[in-house]
Amino acid sequence: MEPAVKYTLIKKEKHTGARLGMLETPHGTFETPIFMPVGTEASVKNMAPEDLEKIGATIVLANTYHLWLRPGEDIVKEAGGLHKFMNWNKGILTDSGGFQVFSLANTRDITEAGVHFRNHLNGRREFLSPEKAIKIENYLGPDIMMSLDECPPFFESYDYIKKSVARTSRWAERGLKAHRNPDWQALFGIVQGAGFEDLRKQSAKDLVSMDFPGYSIGGLSVGESKSEMNRVLDFTTPLLPENKPRYLMGVGTADSLIDGVIRGIDMFDCVLPTRIARNGTCMTTHGRLVVKNAKYARDFGPIDPDCDCYVCRNYSRAYIRHLINANELFGTHLTSYHNLYFLLNLMKGVRQAIKDDNLLEFREHVFEDYGFNKANAKNF
Ligand SMILES: [Zn+2]
Numbered sequence: 001m002e003p004a005v006k007y008t009l010i011k012k013e014k015h016t017g018a019r020l021g022m023l024e025t026p027h028g029t030f031e032t033p034i035f036m037p038v039g040t041e042a043s044v045k046n047m048a049p050e051d052l053e054k055i056g057a058t059i060v061l062a063n064t065y066h067l068w069l070r071p072g073e074d075i076v077k078e079a080g081g082l083h084k085f086m087n088w089n090k091g092i093l094t095d096s097g098g099f100q101v102f103s104l105a106n107t108r109d110i111t112e113a114g115v116h117f118r119n120h121l122n123g124r125r126e127f128l129s130p131e132k133a134i135k136i137e138n139y140l141g142p143d144i145m146m147s148l149d150e151c152p153p154f155f156e157s158y159d160y161i162k163k164s165v166a167r168t169s170r171w172a173e174r175g176l177k178a179h180r181n182p183d184w185q186a187l188f189g190i191v192q193g194a195g196f197e198d199l200r201k202q203s204a205k206d207l208v209s210m211d212f213p214g215y216s217i218g219g220l221s222v223g224e225s226k227s228e229m230n231r232v233l234d235f236t237t238p239l240l241p242e243n244k245p246r247y248l249m250g251v252g253t254a255d256s257l258i259d260g261v262i263r264g265i266d267m268f269d270c271v272l273p274t275r276i277a278r279n280g281t282c283m284t285t286h287g288r289l290v291v292k293n294a295k296y297a298r299d300f301g302p303i304d305p306d307c308d309c310y311v312c313r314n315y316s317r318a319y320i321r322h323l324i325n326a327n328e329l330f331g332t333h334l335t336s337y338h339n340l341y342f343l344l345n346l347m348k349g350v351r352q353a354i355k356d357d358n359l360l361e362f363r364e365h366v367f368e369d370y371g372f373n374k375a376n377a378k379n380f
Pocket residue numbers: 303304307308309310311312313338341
């Protein structure tokens with residue numbers, strides 16, 4: 001049987017581990033590396049599917065945990081699956097719900113069978129097992145789905161992470177057995193192991209032996225430093241097969257995207273661009289810009305003079321600042337639109353730089369413009 005999602009390696013960049021690839025999914029074929037906007041509740045906040053298409057999004061993420069609790073996976077299935085439910089005919093990826101159980105749920109109890117917890121909406125007791133996560137994802141119907149994993153804190157003890165990795169591998173195997181639609185939904189395994197090289201190695205070995213159509217790297221971007229994350233990627237991506245896509249979960253700052261690609265990552269997702277947009281913070285070529293600030297009250301220039309998006313071509317900082325201060329929803333639509341365009345356009349530049357074999361120069365250029373090489377590196 002052909003897997004639901006097929007990755008073809010087109011070319012490797014000459015001086016780094018970056019790869020240009022082609023990902024074929026039941027809802028479109030597109031070049032990688034890519035950034036995937038996050039639509040937690042089956043909606044990328046403040047964005048219509050038509051907007052996402054206009055800015056070149058090829059695949060979006062939806063959250064299993066949220067859609068399971070509300071409206072319920074049976075309702076999404078009845079609607080004809082997520083694509084129909086949210087009117088999005090391109091790629092969709094769902095996480096397993098594990099990350100939210102470990103970060104949002106109030107109390108939780110992890111056993112070999114699964115996780116017991118109280119849900120964050122009404123405090124009701126719930127249970128999520130590897131089989132249950134897969135069943136929910138089979139109902140939701142995304143093109144790519146994730147195995148249930150445990151995402152422990154980065155700085156947990158070696159002994160704890162070792163046990164956790166072994167359990168995540170056993171859960172991955174159970175999920176694989178429970179998966180009903182491998183012909184049209186690709187299930188990825190998630191490599192864990194925090195900052196420990198031998199545990200990442202064990203995790204990758206376990207999962208690769210199960211022959212998943214793609215692999216995620218989890219447990220990063222959870223509070224560790226960027227150099228720590230890069231160190232883990234340096235020894236983790238080479239453990240993964242070349243002919244399968246590699247997805248780094250929860251990463252969405254411009255520098256981390258470029259540094260991840262350099263280390264061989266093909267897919268990224270993060271709520272960051274839309275989350276900061278709702279506070280009036282914009283990602284620009286020259287660093288972050290808080291458009292709400294008083295100094296923009298009479299600034300009639302665009303958010304980013306070097307951006308050619310619809311927002312930057314038509315609206316001023318002064319107008320957007322006014323809308324956000326007046327709580328007009330159109331204001332955060334404009335900042336969300338620009339931020340997502342900014343990251344998708346950045347990835348377009350990254351793909352071109354891989355084709356041209358000048359990704360390190362591209363990185364240098366972006367970092368310099370952003371001010372990342374200087375003291376205000378935190379503003380990235
Ligand atoms: Zn723009």
